[in-house]
Amino acid sequence: MTDAADLRRRTTDLLAAHPPERTGRLDFLRARFDAGLAWVHFPEGLGGLDAPRSLQAVVDAELAAAGAPDNDPGRIGIGLGMAAPTILRYGTEEQKKRFLRPLWTGEEVWCQLFSEPGAGSDLAALATRAVRDEDGDGDWIVDGQKVWTSSAHLARWAILIARTDPAVPKHRGLTYFLCDMTAPGVEVRPLRQITGEAEFNEVFLGGVRIPDAHRLGDVGDGWQVARTTLMNERVAIGGVRAPREGGGTPAEGRGRMIGVAAAAWRDHPELRTHDLHQRLLTLWVEAEVARLTGERLRQQLSQGQPGPEGSGMKLAFARLAQQISGWDVEFRGEDGLTYDDWTLRRPEGVDFTGREAGYRYLRAKGNSIEGGTSEVLLNIVAERVLGLPPEPRTDKDVAWKDLPR
Ligand SMILES: Cc1cc2nc3c(=O)[nH]c(=O)nc-3n(C[C@H](O)[C@H](O)[C@H](O)COP(=O)(O)OP(=O)(O)OC[C@H]3O[C@@H](n4cnc5c(N)ncnc54)[C@H](O)[C@@H]3O)c2cc1C
Numbered sequence: 001m002t003d004a005a006d007l008r009r010r011t012t013d014l015l016a017a018h019p020p021e022r023t024g025r026l027d028f029l030r031a032r033f034d035a036g037l038a039w040v041h042f043p044e045g046l047g048g049l050d051a052p053r054s055l056q057a058v059v060d061a062e063l064a065a066a067g068a069p070d071n072d073p074g075r076i077g078i079g080l081g082m083a084a085p086t087i088l089r090y091g092t093e094e095q096k097k098r099f100l101r102p103l104w105t106g107e108e109v110w111c112q113l114f115s116e117p118g119a120g121s122d123l124a125a126l127a128t129r130a131v132r133d134e135d136g137d138g139d140w141i142v143d144g145q146k147v148w149t150s151s152a153h154l155a156r157w158a159i160l161i162a163r164t165d166p167a168v169p170k171h172r173g174l175t176y177f178l179c180d181m182t183a184p185g186v187e188v189r190p191l192r193q194i195t196g197e198a199e200f201n202e203v204f205l206g207g208v209r210i211p212d213a214h215r216l217g218d219v220g221d222g223w224q225v226a227r228t229t230l231m232n233e234r235v236a237i238g239g240v241r242a243p244r245e246g247g248g249t250p251a252e253g254r255g256r257m258i259g260v261a262a263a264a265w266r267d268h269p270e271l272r273t274h275d276l277h278q279r280l281l282t283l284w285v286e287a288e289v290a291r292l293t294g295e296r297l298r299q300q301l302s303q304g305q306p307g308p309e310g311s312g313m314k315l316a317f318a319r320l321a322q323q324i325s326g327w328d329v330e331f332r333g334e335d336g337l338t339y340d341d342w343t344l345r346r347p348e349g350v351d352f353t354g355r356e357a358g359y360r361y362l363r364a365k366g367n368s369i370e371g372g373t374s375e376v377l378l379n380i381v382a383e384r385v386l387g388l389p390p391e392p393r394t395d396k397d398v399a400w401k402d403l404p405r
Pocket of ligand 1: 113117118121122147149150366369371372373375376379
């Protein structure tokens with residue numbers, strides 16, 4: 001069994017064989033993956049060592065202290081947080097070998113082709129069709145429209161759900177694919193959002209061919225596979241992102257949204273009021289509770305897949321991000337309303353700590369929508385965590401093609 005001492009030894013060996021100051025960034029990341037130090041809880045040969053997930057922090061700390069390059073998680077968050085755990089769970093050996101290494105090193109960026117103009121919260125109602133070319137080479141031919149696709153403009157691959165059987169109820173006729181974003185028929189168009197930037201896109205799929213070898217899971221099993229992605233997404237947004245922004249000590253909150261707000265408080269005594277002080281303290285305590293709860297959730301995740309508890313984390317993260325960024329704008333007065341640049345830009349990620357208060361305030365609005373809206377997550381917590389009676393669902397047993405749309 002791999003323990004902390006063993007991981008320290010392996011990390012030292014990696015650094016000795018590939019000194020960061022003399023090794024190219026990509027070469028170092030590839031070597032780290034091959035040494036099993038990428039995500040230590042993944043299997044051997046796939047970037048890990050079958051070690052407890054909580055020990056990842058040991059490796060990360062050693063590598064950071066040695067000035068080793070990292071894989072820019074802000075840019076490849078969808079691959080790391082959502083595509084990878086799904087491929088690990090449902091992928092064939094060939095798929096795992098082909099996709100996980102360039103996903104982790106950041107050589108291949110991933111995006112998520114799930115939401116559609118008529119299917120967001122009710123994702124299982126989606127209409128994008130995948131039809132098998134039975135007379136040809138058995139490829140799937142995909143037609144449809146996706147929307148709100150973060151990072152599609154950067155992505156080489158996408159996780160995609162499409163309808164393969166309209167004659168069965170909506171949850172049963174779906175299949176999950178890995179879609180090549182450079183394939184003919186994939187068209188990506190920017191969508192400008194409230195921040196002025198186009199972080200996400202609409203994606204049109206017109207006769208896109210996907211080989212059957214890029215199907216993930218069985219035909220008709222797409223909803224099951226997608227649930228793994230969605231549960232991991234909520235943990236990735238709510239449980240991992242918060243502490244990553246979190247770094248620093250609880251006392252300083254450095255590098256976290258709450259830390260940025262507290263720094264503003266320290267730097268501007270002239271703007272302080274009693275009311276803002278009380279609200280900042282309350283937010284501080286809640287942010288700390290959320291951070292510790294996230295830590296506990298990650299420890300529970302040590303082995304296995306996340307459960308519905310991740311929805312609670314994501315809810316808390318969204319609420320806090322909006323309240324803290326709102327506090328920050330209010331505290332800074334007129335300065336809080338300044339905005340650096342309103343031209344349409346195509347960012348490579350989301351920045352909750354480096355950018356100005358106005359950006360953080362506007363970007364946080366999306367936190368209660370992306371990865372499942374807060375209302376929908378409250379339903380999940382009510383039903384699957386608290387065991388309350390479910391919402392009435394009248395369309396569960398009706399063939400998708402007979403549903404009103
Ligand atoms: C910043 C950002 C990035 C995103 N990135 C991606 C991405 O990369 N890939 C992707 O596939 N999608 C992405 N999305 C889309 C996101 O997953 C959807 O917007 C979300 O699931 C909601 O769907 P919708 O927009 O269709 O709203 P709707 O589902 O139409 O919801 C409208 C309103 O009705 C409420 N509502 C709906 N159903 C219920 C219910 N049963 N009970 C109570 N209230 C309900 C909702 O809470 C909401 O307030 C992103 C969204 C944002 C904001």
